[in-house]
Amino acid sequence: MKINRRSFLKTAAAFGASLAWVGPARGSRINWHERRDLYPQGVASGDPDALSVILWTRRPFGDGTNATRHLLTVEVAEDEAFRRVIAHAQTPVSSAADWTARVLIGGLKPARTYWYRFTDADGTGSRIGRTITAPLPNDPRTVNFAFVSCQDVNEGKLNAYRRMVYEDERAPAAEQLGFVLHLGDFIYEVVEYPEEVKTRYDRTIYEVARIPDGLKAGNFHVPLTVDGYRAIYKGYLADPDLQDARARWPFVAMWDNHEFSWQGWQSIQKAAGKARPGQSIKVAANQAWWEYLPSRCKKVSGPSLESFDPPAVTNVAIEKWDQNGLGDEPNNLTAINSLIGYRSYRYGKHLDLIITDQHSYRSADPFTDPSLDKLGNDEFQGMFPEAEFRALDGGRDFNGGNPPAEICYGETRVPNPQRNAPPQTLIGAEQKAWFKETLKRSTATWKIWGNSLGALDRRADPQNLPPGLTKEPWPKDSGYASIYGGDYGTAYAERAEIYNLVRDAKITGFAIVSGDRHAFWAGYATAELPPGKFDPVDLSFVGASLSSAGPMEALEHNLKKDAPLRALFLADKAGAKPEWTYNMLLKHGVRSCLEYAKSFDLKRARSLSNPDLAPHLEFVDLGGHGYAKVRLSAREMRTEFVCIPRPIVSSGRPDGGPIRYRVVHTAALWKSGERPQLRTSVLEGDVELAM
Numbered sequence: 001m002k003i004n005r006r007s008f009l010k011t012a013a014a015f016g017a018s019l020a021w022v023g024p025a026r027g028s029r030i031n032w033h034e035r036r037d038l039y040p041q042g043v044a045s046g047d048p049d050a051l052s053v054i055l056w057t058r059r060p061f062g063d064g065t066n067a068t069r070h071l072l073t074v075e076v077a078e079d080e081a082f083r084r085v086i087a088h089a090q091t092p093v094s095s096a097a098d099w100t101a102r103v104l105i106g107g108l109k110p111a112r113t114y115w116y117r118f119t120d121a122d123g124t125g126s127r128i129g130r131t132i133t134a135p136l137p138n139d140p141r142t143v144n145f146a147f148v149s150c151q152d153v154n155e156g157k158l159n160a161y162r163r164m165v166y167e168d169e170r171a172p173a174a175e176q177l178g179f180v181l182h183l184g185d186f187i188y189e190v191v192e193y194p195e196e197v198k199t200r201y202d203r204t205i206y207e208v209a210r211i212p213d214g215l216k217a218g219n220f221h222v223p224l225t226v227d228g229y230r231a232i233y234k235g236y237l238a239d240p241d242l243q244d245a246r247a248r249w250p251f252v253a254m255w256d257n258h259e260f261s262w263q264g265w266q267s268i269q270k271a272a273g274k275a276r277p278g279q280s281i282k283v284a285a286n287q288a289w290w291e292y293l294p295s296r297c298k299k300v301s302g303p304s305l306e307s308f309d310p311p312a313v314t315n316v317a318i319e320k321w322d323q324n325g326l327g328d329e330p331n332n333l334t335a336i337n338s339l340i341g342y343r344s345y346r347y348g349k350h351l352d353l354i355i356t357d358q359h360s361y362r363s364a365d366p367f368t369d370p371s372l373d374k375l376g377n378d379e380f381q382g383m384f385p386e387a388e389f390r391a392l393d394g395g396r397d398f399n400g401g402n403p404p405a406e407i408c409y410g411e412t413r414v415p416n417p418q419r420n421a422p423p424q425t426l427i428g429a430e431q432k433a434w435f436k437e438t439l440k441r442s443t444a445t446w447k448i449w450g451n452s453l454g455a456l457d458r459r460a461d462p463q464n465l466p467p468g469l470t471k472e473p474w475p476k477d478s479g480y481a482s483i484y485g486g487d488y489g490t491a492y493a494e495r496a497e498i499y500n501l502v503r504d505a506k507i508t509g510f511a512i513v514s515g516d517r518h519a520f521w522a523g524y525a526t527a528e529l530p531p532g533k534f535d536p537v538d539l540s541f542v543g544a545s546l547s548s549a550g551p552m553e554a555l556e557h558n559l560k561k562d563a564p565l566r567a568l569f570l571a572d573k574a575g576a577k578p579e580w581t582y583n584m585l586l587k588h589g590v591r592s593c594l595e596y597a598k599s600f601d602l603k604r605a606r607s608l609s610n611p612d613l614a615p616h617l618e619f620v621d622l623g624g625h626g627y628a629k630v631r632l633s634a635r636e637m638r639t640e641f642v643c644i645p646r647p648i649v650s651s652g653r654p655d656g657g658p659i660r661y662r663v664v665h666t667a668a669l670w671k672s673g674e675r676p677q678l679r680t681s682v683l684e685g686d687v688e689l690a691m
Helices: 005-015 159-170 226-236 240-248 279-292 330-336 370-374 386-401 429-441 492-504 551-558 581-587 590-599 602-607
Strands: 018-021 043-046 052-058 069-077 085-094 100-106 113-119 129-132 143-148 179-182 215-217 220-222 250-253 268-271 274-277 343-346 351-355 383-385 406-409 412-415 446-453 481-483 510-515 520-525 538-542 617-621 625-632 636-644 661-668 679-685
Touching (some): 043 113, 052 069, 085 100, 100 113, 129 240, 159 240, 159 636, 226 279, 351 429, 370 412, 386 481, 386 492, 429 492, 446 625, 538 636, 551 581, 581 590, 590 602, 617 636
Parallel strands (some): 018 100, 043 250, 143 179, 446 510, 510 538
Antiparallel strands (some): 052 100, 069 085, 113 129, 143 625, 215 220, 268 274, 343 351
């Protein structure tokens, strides 16, 4: 790998960054003295390759001179004492970019640790950051990284980052993390104010930001302008544990939904159940993301290396859609393409990391059509016949182009709202073509799909419930139930297209790492489950939330004691907290849950497991919080779940507090035509009903 200054300039211009080039090592000539208060969001690095990395800081100026632009000096050194400075350059900060700086450092050496810092004209400096370049594509060394998601600091604390830093500092060099993959919900655009909402569940509402020119939707304040999104990023990045993590490792990040709109898609904003055109809001969200997360995402709105230069758009209704469900209204296309997030990285011989955007190009959610509200039964807590979910997902192409005219729940029927709609897509036609081609071209041992949305089925077997437990029985002949939609767990057609490619192209070492579900999952990616053909082609993992409230927390507080199916979700034991039978429901089925809630005999409950329910699952914990670590070698993928107690208050301990459990999932590299095989072992703690 070689890169010259000219191509380096071109690369930097593509995603907007100042430029710095490595030279001979020498001692620092800057009279630096640390003033973290003047750099209130700390420092960060992002998207490393073998020869370069992007460095970031924010240094706001309020010096009374009305200057809208200042210069900082960035130094990069081979040692933490800055006796061997190998890059030294000036970089601007300006009000146009909310005083953030992005510097691409080129000419670095592969697989090296570097230290960096920023200094203003008066010598006041940022904290020192640490970053690491990627190995060369033929480097056979083991690759280590962590993946994380969902860090709601409005309602929780980031103890997991403190635990991650503490352990990594003490780990052998060969086991230390090379980077952190952040799979979205870096911020939550829905902000609660402590004086309006003091608590939710058992959580204190912490001050994050005040949203200028925003929207009030129930208890939430929602940004509508770039200043609103910027305020939230600044509030989140005030968290000391997040700052420490960003100062220790380069981050590779992809947005999920909350970086723009909780229930929105493309450039449509949805708040309080009401969708509306949000082209200007999507651009504002993209601009703030670009300003605060250093990445190689491509901005397309102008040649400036200092600012985002947002394109001009108008908020107009999208009335026409192409054959894949993409709104072809010009303002929509301009907004969603103002920042291109999907990209891939080669990290040594053993990793190709392929990252996709699941919200900017997706079609409308087929499961949220208002007509479907007439179907279902609240007693079943979100369960809906899997066959009907598949029909809705498949749209006009379902059943070989013969979709059903109606969607049914027992005797209740409504016209199929997706009968003439395209099959659901979460990544869109253009991005999917890029993804498939990138996957086929990969020569790395492991091809990891960084996907913000979980891909493992959430299903239950209510057909096995004893009669009389609910007022109305599960509809006859409905079979298995899917539980909620919205991610790849119910994007049956699109995931089958991808999995079939993996099989047909004889691709091995493919694995998915995901977030969003606020839970730990480990298992196998398969297009179908029994009674269909169970034929897994790859591995699939979901990491728990860093701090955001999860499914079990919601059920503990909201599921009524007299709910007919409470035992499928919570088992009540006198004098103790309810146990999370929801995990058992997904892995073993209703008979196991009912037995456990009655006898609390785990062995007997598992003996009643339904083997056809979840052969794709090895582990599921809907109450977990923490992070996941991945180790890739020529022979094996090792994924470790590090679970911490519910992080509703900041830990006072330097290690971030206790661990609930540590579980490792290992899989040997399989050959084409073979099934991957996971081995799961508990290294520490109690996983309770998660296996």
